[in-house]
Amino acid sequence: MKIEPSPSLPALVTPTPWEALKNFTDARIALGRAGVSLPTAAHLAFQLAHAQARDAVHLPFDALGIEASLRDLGLPTLRLHSQALERAMYLQRPNLGRRLDAASLQTLARWQNQPGTAKAFDVAFVLVDGLSPLAIHQNAVPLVSLMLQRLQADTTQTWTVAPLAVVAQGRVAIGDEVGAALRANCVVVLIGERPGLSSPDSMGLYLTWAPQVGTTDAARNCISNVRPAGFAVEAAAQTLHRLLSQARQGQRTGVGLKDDVDQQLVNTEVANPETNRPARWLLGATVPDGKR
Template sequence: MSDPNALTTPDPWACLRALTPARVGLGRAGSSLPTRELLAFGAAHAQARDAVHLPLDADALCMQIETLGLPTLRVRSAAPDRATYLLRPDLGRRLERDSAVQLDAHGPAGAETDLLLVVGDGLSSAAVQRQAVPLIEALVRQRPDGWRLGPVVIATQARVALGDDIGQRLAAPMVAVLIGERPGLSSPDSLGVYLTHAPRVGRTDAERNCLSNVRAEGLQHAEAARKLWWLVQAARQLQLTGVGLKDHSDLCDIYHPILSRRPFHE
């Protein structure tokens, strides 16, 4: 019960707002929102728009990844610019001609690679710039014995399915696409990870496993790396990814999924 002698009325939404970045209990000023909330909404909207439109600093990203001991390759999709990329999702799913020639000349990486990492700008360059390197660092640190990474492919104007084209040309047994997710008003820098076994052009989303909302405020980098390595090992055992592979990483030992009493698929 509120104190009748108090000069102000306690905000009943304060406790809930402390637990979530969601816009709850915003209050009102007359028939509208308070000015502070209106300004906060405008700032969040601007951040989300910037995340989509700002170009990825691919040079800086390559340098950071190479300091982890992983070589990099640079490619781009068939979308020539950002406006085309947003209007023509199909162009973001296949390589431009010069990039395709470059990968074909590189030759198969499958003989030397167990997991190919593709880093794509997607719909949030901010997510890739902030989350990709910490996640790759965690993947390197948690890498199981005998598993090989690299080279890391940096792709611009990229959609998830571009990893299928890249993986097929490099003959990679599995590809994990680290890509900027569609920004929200409270999460402009969220990274998604899409794992595909035996990548080839024409794979569907039903043939992939996804880890979403990789960032400090969501699925943290170390935990995302742990889950991804579990899925990768399970995918090798089953020779598939997607709806046939269930994520039981929280119920199993990451390095010994085969010992789990629970099957990988249901």
């Protein structure tokens, strides 16, 4: 028997007036309230999101699977490891995640000594599990594939690409050591970002010109939140290609390199929840239809 709520009783959950904005973001907004507390559904969703974030951090990194997928792109691959022996050490000793272990250094040295190895490369891509192996599993190979297509199709300049490196238990700075060993002018680190409560699969891209051990974060450019529900892989590849070209032209990254694309208006139109009409977003504010 189905029990219908009595129309004479007040609703248990009080909604918020900006409920429609939930259609445009995964952020935890417009949760409503039940009395002075969160509704049960919102509380359970929070617990689930927290569990998913923890799972993303501790998910085993499928380096072999990533390496196999990268081979289909037509470039050699190198499987490397940081000095952090296992996950607990990686989380407790961030410094160990920034340097390669002895076996990885030997792998790089053997590759460099092979006959016919190029003396230098324009760019090296380094795929690192970081704090979310899930992000690399889902987003890294599609991003690299799109980037290789863009670099090959670039009619303004030619690009030489180093072997694709896959690093387990790594931090952002480990790309500096890999890039320097491969003699790459620029290194791009694809790394799993610290999971948020709505983004366990978020990947970050870190671009560094003239990578060397000891390079600080001030010398890097970052493209963050690369994932289907965030910054789409296609858009991230376009931005990364543009930044790579600018870095190559100016011989620098970091605070000396800013993306010069016009960000005043985002071309994608969204529905205005108040009028149900299209509106453009201008630095966080809507532009009325009649004033575009």
